[in-house]
Amino acid sequence: MTQRRKTDGRRRRLASSERLRRFRAALSGRRRPLILSHNNPDPDALASCWGIKLLVEMEEDVEATVCYSGLLGRAENRAMIRALDLHLHRLEEIDPTHFDSLVLVDCQPGAGNVTAPVGIAPLVVIDHHPRSKGLKGIPFVDVRATFGSCIALIYEYLAEAGLQFDCATSTAFYYAIRSDTQELGREAGASDRRLFRKLTSKVDWRLLHRIVHAPAPRSYYVTFKVALENARLYRDALFADAGELPIPDAAAEIADWLLRLDEVNWALACGTYRGKLHFSLRSLILGAHCGALSQQIVAGWGSAGGHGLMAGGQVRFSEPSYDRAEALAELERRFVRTMGYEEIPPIADPFAVIPGELSRKRTGR
Ligand SMILES: [Mn+2]
Numbered sequence: 001m002t003q004r005r006k007t008d009g010r011r012r013r014l015a016s017s018e019r020l021r022r023f024r025a026a027l028s029g030r031r032r033p034l035i036l037s038h039n040n041p042d043p044d045a046l047a048s049c050w051g052i053k054l055l056v057e058m059e060e061d062v063e064a065t066v067c068y069s070g071l072l073g074r075a076e077n078r079a080m081i082r083a084l085d086l087h088l089h090r091l092e093e094i095d096p097t098h099f100d101s102l103v104l105v106d107c108q109p110g111a112g113n114v115t116a117p118v119g120i121a122p123l124v125v126i127d128h129h130p131r132s133k134g135l136k137g138i139p140f141v142d143v144r145a146t147f148g149s150c151i152a153l154i155y156e157y158l159a160e161a162g163l164q165f166d167c168a169t170s171t172a173f174y175y176a177i178r179s180d181t182q183e184l185g186r187e188a189g190a191s192d193r194r195l196f197r198k199l200t201s202k203v204d205w206r207l208l209h210r211i212v213h214a215p216a217p218r219s220y221y222v223t224f225k226v227a228l229e230n231a232r233l234y235r236d237a238l239f240a241d242a243g244e245l246p247i248p249d250a251a252a253e254i255a256d257w258l259l260r261l262d263e264v265n266w267a268l269a270c271g272t273y274r275g276k277l278h279f280s281l282r283s284l285i286l287g288a289h290c291g292a293l294s295q296q297i298v299a300g301w302g303s304a305g306g307h308g309l310m311a312g313g314q315v316r317f318s319e320p321s322y323d324r325a326e327a328l329a330e331l332e333r334r335f336v337r338t339m340g341y342e343e344i345p346p347i348a349d350p351f352a353v354i355p356g357e358l359s360r361k362r363t364g365r
Contacts, residue, residue, distance in 0.1 A: 019142060020160045024059075026123050026140035030101040031062050033123075036091065038107035038114050039070035040249050043080055047151040047176035048105040050086055050169070051158055052126070056103070058161060065099065067091045069115040073247025075214035080175060083168050083207050096120050106150040108143065110134025112303030112313075128153055129307065130291060145307075148181040148188035152195045170202035175211055182256070186309050219246035227254045227269055232332070232346040237266035237339050239332050239346075245271035248278045252312060255280035262361045263350075268335050270328070277302075277327050280312040281335075297334045 014022075027033060035052050037045035049066040056064045069091040072078055081088060094117070102120040107113060109122055111132045116122065124140045128147040135141050147153045151173050158165075165173070177196050181188035184196055226243040233239075238261060242254050255269035259282045266288075270279035281294045290311035294304035297313070304313025317327050336342055354360075 016156045016160045020157050023055075023124060023126075023140055023142070023157060027056060027101055027103070030123070032099045033062065033064045033101040033103055034094070034096075034099040034117065034120065035064055035066045035103045035105065036107075036114070036116065037068065037105050038111075039068075040073060040247070041068050041070070041077070041106075042074075042179065042249065042252075043077060043172070044149045044151055044176040044180040045106040046077060046080060046084075046086065047149075047172050048126070048154050050084055050172065051151060051154040052103055052105055054163055054165075054169075055154075055157055055161055058163070064103075065089060065094070067094055067117075071247050071249075073249050074253070075216045075220070076175075076179070076211055079211040079214035080172055083211060084172050085168075091115060091117060105154065108132040108134060109138075111305055113305060126150065126154060129305065132305075146189045146191075148184070148186070148192040149177045150180075151176045152189070152191045155195050156191070165202070167202060167204040168207060170199050171204045171207045171211070174199040174203050175208060187307055217246070220250070222246075223250045223254060223271065224257065227258065227271075228351045231258070231350055232348055233263065233350040234336055234339065234341040234344045234346045236264050237335070237341060238264045238268070238350070239335055240267070240269045241328055242269055242271035245273045245278060248273040248276075248314075251278045252280040252310075255282045255310075258282075259284060261350075262359055266339065270331060272324060276314045276316050277324075277331060278312070278314045279331060280310070281306070283309050285309075293338055297331070297338050301330075301334075 033056050035049045037049050053064045053066055056062050067089040096117040096119045099120060102122045103124040104122045105126050108125055108127050109116060122138055125135060125138055126142045128145055128150045130145050131143050144153055177192050181192055184193055223242040223245060227240040231238055231240040238258050240258055242250060251269045251271050255267045258267040258269060265284045267282045268279055270277055281290045283290050288308055290309055291306040294306060294311040294313045298304045298315055302313055302315030304311060306312055315327060
């Protein structure tokens, strides 16, 4: 006798038709849903919000509102919002009593990276991050960490519902997968690859180019410069302070960029934004637990989370009372200790110019 495969001890695999039915049941009768993602939403978060908005608005008389908290910082993200003509509202500016339901996508309550509005409990959570503990009592939860992007997960619902998309939407979804998985190279699953291929025929390439190569301000380049100047290399782990960040997600971009250094397998980039020290951790080592490692780094101090190869977190200077330099030194100490590199003297200025030298590669990459 064949048994249906279990995804874990309790949860059976559901058909996408059944998932869609349950999703709709959880929101049945709700006419004013509020859709929210994690703070400082990235392209995948924005695409996920947009996808859910299209899905819920298939029902008659439903008008969904997408809101965000934090900053829409990166030029690419703003270009994507323009491309979709996506009307976003700041969480602080909405009146929660106007809405009758809350849908969280690309994040989970209690995960530390989402600011939920007061007074509305989430009815639906759809996410691809590791399962958090804040999901009890939520009527509909679909958390599957095997997906590299949340939009690939949400696309199952959209396809099941028979939704058709214009070129701009397809382009945005394509860009979301591309950026969340680094062109399918980082933590992409079979569904990400399938959808990516499928969307290829529908992408508006000029529009994609405008998003990917959106003009960036000087401040963008300055953070890279400061990060290079402040970097320290511990064997194959790079620690870099990018100074004052113009936008909180700059740390993530810098960490991605520094990880390309041929001598490293780990990169942590950090910087301050509005009284908080933000950091992003990246690894090239398959099976690295960046999410858990970054939680270990800020244990008892701040909040952190993420996936296997990419994670991020933040600490407040005032918890306990640190000034910037102290907080930074503490973060570096904790990073080095977590890596197990306490005994390794760092190279203090790894980007000092060495005329004519091609590489100092030692890691065997
Ligand atoms: Mn995501």
